[in-house]
Amino acid sequence: MTNRYDNGEKIYVAVDCIIFGFDEGVLKLLVFKRLVNYLKDELSLIGSFIKPDENANEAARRVLKEITGLENIFMEELKTYTDVDRDSGARCISIAQYSLIRLEDYDKQLVKKHGAQWFEINDLPKLVLDHDVMVQDALTRLRNKSKFYPIGIELLPKQFTIPQLQNLYEVIHQKKLDSRNFRKKLLSLNLLIALNKKDKSSSKKGAFLYKFDYKKYKKLEENGFNFSLFK
Amino acid sequence: MTNRYDNGEKIYVAVDCIIFGFDEGVLKLLVFKRLVNYLKDELSLIGSFIKPDENANEAARRVLKEITGLENIFMEELKTYTDVDRDSGARCISIAQYSLIRLEDYDKQLVKKHGAQWFEINDLPKLVLDHDVMVQDALTRLRNKSKFYPIGIELLPKQFTIPQLQNLYEVIHQKKLDSRNFRKKLLSLNLLIALNKKDKSSSKKGAFLYKFDYKKYKKLEENGFNFSLFK
DNA sequence: GCAAAAGTGTTACGTCTACACCCATGC
DNA sequence: GCATGGGTGTAGACGTAACACTTTTGC
Numbered sequence: 001m002t003n004r005y006d007n008g009e010k011i012y013v014a015v016d017c018i019i020f021g022f023d024e025g026v027l028k029l030l031v032f033k034r035l036v037n038y039l040k041d042e043l044s045l046i047g048s049f050i051k052p053d054e055n056a057n058e059a060a061r062r063v064l065k066e067i068t069g070l071e072n073i074f075m076e077e078l079k080t081y082t083d084v085d086r087d088s089g090a091r092c093i094s095i096a097q098y099s100l101i102r103l104e105d106y107d108k109q110l111v112k113k114h115g116a117q118w119f120e121i122n123d124l125p126k127l128v129l130d131h132d133v134m135v136q137d138a139l140t141r142l143r144n145k146s147k148f149y150p151i152g153i154e155l156l157p158k159q160f161t162i163p164q165l166q167n168l169y170e171v172i173h174q175k176k177l178d179s180r181n182f183r184k185k186l187l188s189l190n191l192l193i194a195l196n197k198k199d200k201s202s203s204k205k206g207a208f209l210y211k212f213d214y215k216k217y218k219k220l221e222e223n224g225f226n227f228s229l230f231k
Numbered sequence: 232m233t234n235r236y237d238n239g240e241k242i243y244v245a246v247d248c249i250i251f252g253f254d255e256g257v258l259k260l261l262v263f264k265r266l267v268n269y270l271k272d273e274l275s276l277i278g279s280f281i282k283p284d285e286n287a288n289e290a291a292r293r294v295l296k297e298i299t300g301l302e303n304i305f306m307e308e309l310k311t312y313t314d315v316d317r318d319s320g321a322r323c324i325s326i327a328q329y330s331l332i333r334l335e336d337y338d339k340q341l342v343k344k345h346g347a348q349w350f351e352i353n354d355l356p357k358l359v360l361d362h363d364v365m366v367q368d369a370l371t372r373l374r375n376k377s378k379f380y381p382i383g384i385e386l387l388p389k390q391f392t393i394p395q396l397q398n399l400y401e402v403i404h405q406k407k408l409d410s411r412n413f414r415k416k417l418l419s420l421n422l423l424i425a426l427n428k429k430d431k432s433s434s435k436k437g438a439f440l441y442k443f444d445y446k447k448y449k450k451l452e453e454n455g456f457n458f459s460l461f462k
Numbered sequence: 463g464c465a466a467a468a469g470t471g472t473t474a475c476g477t478c479t480a481c482a483c484c485c486a487t488g489c
Numbered sequence: 490g491c492a493t494g495g496g497t498g499t500a501g502a503c504g505t506a507a508c509a510c511t512t513t514t515g516c
Contacts, residue, residue, distance in 0.1 A: 004269035004320040008280030010241035013313075013324060038235035049239030052322055056313040080311045080326050082244075082287040089235040091283055093244060093326075095311050148379065163468070180470070181506065188504095203467040204514040394495070411497070412479065419477095434494040435487035 012092035015060040016047035016131065017075060018138040019068075021118055023103035027171045029124060029135060032067055032116035038089040044128045045135075046116065047094065056095040068116045075099040078138050086130045098138040100151065102158060139172075146172055150191060152212070161199050161207035162186060191217055243323035246291045247278035247362065248306060249369040250299075252349055254334035258402045260355060260366060263298055263347035269320040275359045276366070277347065278325065287326040299347045306330040309369050317361045329369040331382065333389060370403075377403055381422060381448070392430050392438035393417065422448055 019030035034044045048063035050056060057075060064070050075097040082093040103118070119125060121139070126132065145151055151172075152165055166182045186192065191213050198206035250261035265275045279294035281287060288306060295301050306328040313324040334349070350356060352370070357363065376382055382403075383396055397413045417423065422444050429437030 002319075002321065005243065005267065005280075005323070008243055008245075009283055010243055011281070011283070012236065012239055012241055013244060014239075036236065049236075050242070050313070050324075052240055052242070053315060055315055056311065056324070077310060079308060080287065082281070082326065084284060084286055092236070093281075093287070095313065095324075161468090178507075179468085180508085183469080184471095185505085200514090204516080205466080205468050205512070206514080207468055392495090409480075410495080411481085414496080415498095416478085431487085435489080436485070436493080436495050437487075438495060 012087075012090055013050045013056075014047050014087075014092055014094040015050055015056050015063065016045040016094050016096045016134060017060050017064050018045060018078065018096060018098035018134055019064070019070075019073070019075075020098070020100040020121070020138070020142070021103040022100060022168055022171065023118070025167050025171065027121040028103070028118040029121055030068065030116055031119055031125070031127065032114075034128065036089075039128050042128045043125050045096075045131045050095075057097065060095075060097045066114075068114050070101075073099050073101060078134065078141060081130055081134065083130070088129070094134075096134045096138070098141065100142065102160070142172055150186075150189065150212075150217070159195055159197075159199075159209045159211045161202075161209055163202070163207050164199075243318075243321055244281045244287075245278050245318075245323055245325040246281055246287050246294065247276040247325050247327045247365060248291050248295050249276060249309065249327060249329035249365055250295070250301075250304070250306075251329070251331040251352070251369070251373065252334040253331060253399055253402065254349070256398050256402065258352040259334070259349040260352055261299065261347055262350055262356070262358065263345075265359065267320075270359050273359045274356050276327075276362045281326075288328065291326075291328045297345075299345050301332075304330050304332060309365065309372060312361055312365065314361075319360070325365075327365045327369070329372065331373065333391075373403055381417075381420065381443075383443070390426055390428075390440045390442045392433075392440055394433070394438050395430075 017030070021028040021030060030046060031043050032046055033041045046063055046067050048059055048066075050059040051062075054062065056077070060075050061071075061073065064073055064075075076099065078096040078098045080093060080095045084091065086092075086094070124132075124135065127135070142151070146169060152160070152168060162183055163179070165186070166177055166179060169182070170177055192210040193213050195209040195211060197209045199209050200206035248261070252259040252261060261277060262274050263277055264272045277294055277298050279290055279297075281290040282293075285293065287308070291306050292302075292304065295304055295306075307330065309327040309329045311324060311326045315322065317323070317325070355363075355366065358366070373382070377400060383391070383399060393414055394410070396417070397408055397410060400413070401408055423441040424444050426440040426442060428440045430440050431437035
């Protein structure tokens with residue numbers, strides 16, 4: 001690429017991925033042992049330096065695939081960490097991105113084979129550098145976001161049951177919700193499409209499956225909205 | 232600084248400041264003519280490459296002071312722009328930060344002397360690169376934020392009247408609000424401290440001045456809250 | 463038949479919206 | 490005395506929160 005700037009210093013730019021997984025009612029975080037020489041084998045978020053031919057989101061997707069085999073994960077920018085001393089290995093900023101996925105949709109063995117592992121959110125190990133801060137920031141964001149947006153729309157693309165979605169909210173907020181009110185509010189948004197199929201994996205009776213009406217969601221999002229599912 | 236990373240390429244990292252000014256009821260944007268050789272003299276947000284000894288926020292404050300004389304502006308991170316071709320001058324990412332200030336608090340001549348100027352938000356010139364996108368993103372963020380947070384707390388530190396604050400909301404949302412409802416909701420938050428002084432600059436009767444109860448605000452913020460001043 | 467989870471309605475309460483007039487003052 | 494912006498109250502609509510029992514089915 002051409003370079004028309006002569007002043008200014010270049011620095012390292014990394015991406016780090018905060019991937020929350022929702023697995024049988026438990027919220028987990030994806031972590032792996034660092035491969036680079038500095039701080040090798042310590043636990044870390046999945047990350048990489050950004051390459052000349054990719055933007056931050058592409059870099060995050062690439063490294064996530066390399067290290068876990070996970071593909072097509074929608075990640076949202078969290079924040080860029082730029083403190084001078086944040087990385088003792090060199091001056092390096094990191095663009096953190098986060099996502100929330102339903103673990104059952106993915107091959108857990110694949111992740112393991114690649115050297116990554118899932119930790120329960122309530123029992124996290126110490127991570128390198130400022131990665132602990134990133135995780136807490138991402139949790140806060142997730143909680144705030146879920147008050148005003150129906151999370152799961154972008155983050156849980158597959159079909160799901162209402163009790164599953166409620167459980168997701170309960171895990172994120174660490175708080176029991178009233179199932180009647182949750183269901184009522186959720187359905188009043190008119191964003192769910194009933195599939196008239198039942199999922200019997202978590203009860204004998206079975207719960208009806210739904211998917212999100214993605215187009216409707218997008219239209220509403222453009223106009224701004226308040227989708228708090230509780231106060 | 233030590234460098235323990237051998238792989239990875241360094242790239243340029245810039246900051247850009249989206250400074251909205253609220254001036255006698257009108258929302259304005261701070262713009263200046265680029266000084267660097269590439270695209271010199273075209274209109275641009277105020278920005279700079281980040282230096283080895285400063286983080287993004289410090290870089291933003293530094294360049295803002297250099298170019299406008301404005302000091303002690305609280306800026307919040309908006310987003311990091313990383314597309315490969317976003318800057319035709321070189322591969323360069325930009326960490327955008329925004330703020331909203333009350334223009335009357337600052338010396339407008341000073342800004343002008345330094346070569347910057349204010350444009351009305353409804354009559355913006357074309358800016359270089361992706362700066363137009365940044366401005367639109369910042370406006371969207373400002374609107375969303377003002378639905379859930381009492382903006383002005385961090386952004387308008389000085390004493391103010393309720394009609395002034397209402398006007399700010401109206402300008403941001405391009406929409407008239409009901410003064411009774413606005414006042415009622417605002418006061419119900421219990422975040423204002425009455426100063427028992429009147430500002431007569433915009434009416435004969437004069438309007439009472441208030442300031443924010445910053446401590447109370449911070450406490451509430453930590454617990455998360457919903458402060459929409461209207462729907 | 464019983465354990466386990468899914469599904470369903472109503473009422474009380476609080477908040478939001480819409481709406482119109484008097485007040486204080488400078489000129 | 491009048492024009493200008495500041496300040497006030499209420500009723501209806503709407504949304505939220507609290508609350509317990511029935512249904513379905515696999516075992």
